[in-house]
Amino acid sequence: MSRDPQGAGATLAELLKSPHVTSPTRQVLEERLEARHEPRALQADEFSRLQAVARRLVPPDPALFVPGEPDLAGAVDHRLASGLGDGWRYDDTPPDLEALKELLDVLPVDFVNQPSEGQDAHLRRLQERLPHAFEDLLAELTEVYYSHPLVQVSLGVAPFADAPGWTRIGLDEREEWEPQVGGAAPSPERHG
Amino acid sequence: MADLRDMGRQDSGPHGSGRQDFDAVVIGTGAGGAPLLARLAQAGLRVLALEAGEAHPPEAMPTDERAQAGLFWRDERLSAGANPLPFGNNNSGCGVGGSTLHYTAYVPRPQPDDFHLRRTFGVGEDWPLAFSKLEGYFDELEGFLGVSGPATYPWGPPRRQGYAHPPLPLNGAAQLMQRGAEAVGLRTSPAPNAALSRPQEQEGYGLRPACTNRGFCQAGCSVGAKASMDVTFLPLATRHGAEIRAGCFVTDLERRGDRVTGVVYRQGGQERRVRAGAVFLAAGAIETPRLLLRLGLANSSGQVGRNFMAHVGTQLWGQVEEEVRPHKGIPGALISEDTHRPEGADFAGGYLVQSIGVMPVTYASQFARGTGTWGAALTSHMRGYRHTAGINVLGDCLPQPGNFLELSDEPDGRGLPKPRIHFSWGENERRMNAHATRLMTDLWTAAGASGLWTLERSAHVIGTARMGRDPRRSVVRPDGRAHDLENLYISDNSTFPSALSVNPALTIMALSLRTADGFLAARRKGESACDRGALEQT
Numbered sequence: 115m116s117r118d119p120q121g122a123g124a125t126l127a128e129l130l131k132s133p134h135v136t137s138p139t140r141q142v143l144e145e146r147l148e149a150r151h152e153p154r155a156l157q158a159d160e161f162s163r164l165q166a167v168a169r170r171l172v173p174p175d176p177a178l179f180v181p182g183e184p185d186l187a188g189a190v191d192h193r194l195a196s197g198l199g200d201g202w203r204y205d206d207t208p209p210d211l212e213a214l215k216e217l218l219d220v221l222p223v224d225f226v227n228q229p230s231e232g233q234d235a236h237l238r239r240l241q242e243r244l245p246h247a248f249e250d251l252l253a254e255l256t257e258v259y260y261s262h263p264l265v266q267v268s269l270g271v272a273p274f275a276d277a278p279g280w281t282r283i284g285l286d287e288r289e290e291w292e293p294q295v296g297g298a299a300p301s302p303e304r305h306g
Numbered sequence: 307m308a309d310l311r312d313m314g315r316q317d318s319g320p321h322g323s324g325r326q327d328f329d330a331v332v333i334g335t336g337a338g339g340a341p342l343l344a345r346l347a348q349a350g351l352r353v354l355a356l357e358a359g360e361a362h363p364p365e366a367m368p369t370d371e372r373a374q375a376g377l378f379w380r381d382e383r384l385s386a387g388a389n390p391l392p393f394g395n396n397n398s399g400c401g402v403g404g405s406t407l408h409y410t411a412y413v414p415r416p417q418p419d420d421f422h423l424r425r426t427f428g429v430g431e432d433w434p435l436a437f438s439k440l441e442g443y444f445d446e447l448e449g450f451l452g453v454s455g456p457a458t459y460p461w462g463p464p465r466r467q468g469y470a471h472p473p474l475p476l477n478g479a480a481q482l483m484q485r486g487a488e489a490v491g492l493r494t495s496p497a498p499n500a501a502l503s504r505p506q507e508q509e510g511y512g513l514r515p516a517c518t519n520r521g522f523c524q525a526g527c528s529v530g531a532k533a534s535m536d537v538t539f540l541p542l543a544t545r546h547g548a549e550i551r552a553g554c555f556v557t558d559l560e561r562r563g564d565r566v567t568g569v570v571y572r573q574g575g576q577e578r579r580v581r582a583g584a585v586f587l588a589a590g591a592i593e594t595p596r597l598l599l600r601l602g603l604a605n606s607s608g609q610v611g612r613n614f615m616a617h618v619g620t621q622l623w624g625q626v627e628e629e630v631r632p633h634k635g636i637p638g639a640l641i642s643e644d645t646h647r648p649e650g651a652d653f654a655g656g657y658l659v660q661s662i663g664v665m666p667v668t669y670a671s672q673f674a675r676g677t678g679t680w681g682a683a684l685t686s687h688m689r690g691y692r693h694t695a696g697i698n699v700l701g702d703c704l705p706q707p708g709n710f711l712e713l714s715d716e717p718d719g720r721g722l723p724k725p726r727i728h729f730s731w732g733e734n735e736r737r738m739n740a741h742a743t744r745l746m747t748d749l750w751t752a753a754g755a756s757g758l759w760t761l762e763r764s765a766h767v768i769g770t771a772r773m774g775r776d777p778r779r780s781v782v783r784p785d786g787r788a789h790d791l792e793n794l795y796i797s798d799n800s801t802f803p804s805a806l807s808v809n810p811a812l813t814i815m816a817l818s819l820r821t822a823d824g825f826l827a828a829r830r831k832g833e834s835a836c837d838r839g840a841l842e843q844t
Contacts, residue, residue: 136368136369136528138365138366138367138368138528139368139369139370141368142368142370142372142373143370146372170680170681171680171681171684172680172681172684172685173681173682173685175685175686175688175689177685177689178685178689197719198375198380199380199382199394200375200378200380200394200395201378201379201380201381201382201383201393201394201395201398202382202383202384202385202391202392202393202394203382203383203384203385204384204385204386204390205384205385205386205390205726206386209382234681237680241678241680245678249674249675249678252674252675252678252680253671253674253675256670256671256673256674256684257371257372257667257670257671258372259670260666260667260670260671260688261370261371261372261667266666269666269688269689269691269692270629270631270691270692271631271633271666271691271692273369273521273522273633273634273665273666274369274370276369276518276520276521276522276528278518279517279518279519279520279529280518280519280520280521280634280635281519283475283476283477283478283519283521283631283634283635284475284476284477284478284481285478285481285482285626285628285629285630286628286629287478287629288629288631292631
């Protein structure tokens, strides 16, 4: 368990008990906090490779508080096993499960045991070689991670605590129940 | 007949009266289907709406981005071309209310010159009807839906009536856009949004409360303040006797000669059929042409699936010193249409500029996709989420031969061919995007944002069954009726001859009401002997 210097865990627990979270929202969040999935779609070796990939693509942010390691790979496998897609795919990319297996197959057999610098070098090559399949996986892992309510609270927001609604919505305005924890100053680096 | 009646009786239940004969059957309950369903029901017709998705009542709507997946069309679509279009949680809708369940309710009107791009610029396609034919419907819709907007709207022709409600409050992104626009000399205005700033009584539904600034419009409104069809036109329709059957996927249209006589659909693994005096196809610019292509219907022009368009919808993001918490407030709170026909532009048409709110998962996902960033660079960027603010544009798109929808060889979960959509920007879209990116960069820099990045994207699916007077070049007439069939109408964004420089929802609804009025007028006149025959049968 990581440290929780900012009290994100307590903030979330408090919010979930409060009337600021509606019951359909609370139900979704509580289920998510509990969720752990055993691999069903992928073989054991594929799954451990996916776990290693997930750890590099969306590493747990040391500045955020999340107990244990978020089960990103499990969520992807779970979605694939359910047969549900997200409604589209790139025409040049095979169906989701096949695309993921192809992606994992390109990685060396000892990928999971390599140091992180080595893993990152493989992943950069993978991103160039299979850009669309890589992008789809990266996006899904990112969505799973940032939908974790503790991650959101650690970022200093609680969009799910929306009842009865927001009145302080302008710049530098904050409702008293909004978390103040987490979140570094904006980074000046350019992207894209 | 007897076996049909037996089949009909199985329909009884929460979503079925068991009736199997209707004056009109509407396929789809979004912005194209719901308004005309209500209009026909109000005129006393026996009408049925078939909706592929399920009901999503506001009070059951979680404030959560991943739990919203049920609002989207999850049957896979294949995206091809140089600018492949994402579907799923963008550009699709599934549920009683269609895409209006997750639209942001942004409803600026098109301007009169949007309807004649070819006359003005010599490219694209003119509409076979003028702005004046829709103006009355815009007035009606803004009142009925309860659009919140400014007392004086700075662009377009003088308005005959004000917006129904005062504008919604400005969130952080809107304040920043005001600041930046002032610095670069761009006029702005609170945007018209079909979400209530004051409570409004809605016939058949009850009191819709004012917007709570929850900001999760794209995940479905949980209070009923947003004018999605399920809290506006659909309750009006059912109040007047319309029936809505959810979870019904249409597989076939039965025909006799040049008339459609019935609709075949699957509900819960069972095949069912109803007889229809007329059919209104309102399944959107993907499922509408997909069904017509599969059945080989209404396509003597060869235009079904052609002229596919999507708005230039590039977004620009940055971070500011202030806390923005961009998930709060109506996402598109501020607008500028000073770029509707920008001076000295090297492209046809124009665009609007809007401030945008964004939910955290959506932002993280599009940052990862849009920039390819991963690892510590991704998580460190996301630590600035609450300081993040964006603007985007929405602009015209010209039809091109290379942009179209076709049926692939790959079957989906229902065993039906997946649609493949080819989409690439042409020179006009590239130039507009470059112009818009320069403008947004200046504006956001002036507003004090840093770490700018752009997401080149396209939004809204438009075209694929366009309207026109010439049956050799278009699929439907200006009133929405298919050129090839006596009683098949199309009412959705597939009939748009050009993309318009505004969000499509308001125009889809206006055309829907116009199609209904045209149909009812023709029916009253007893225009065709066939119509009378159908009336006598039912």
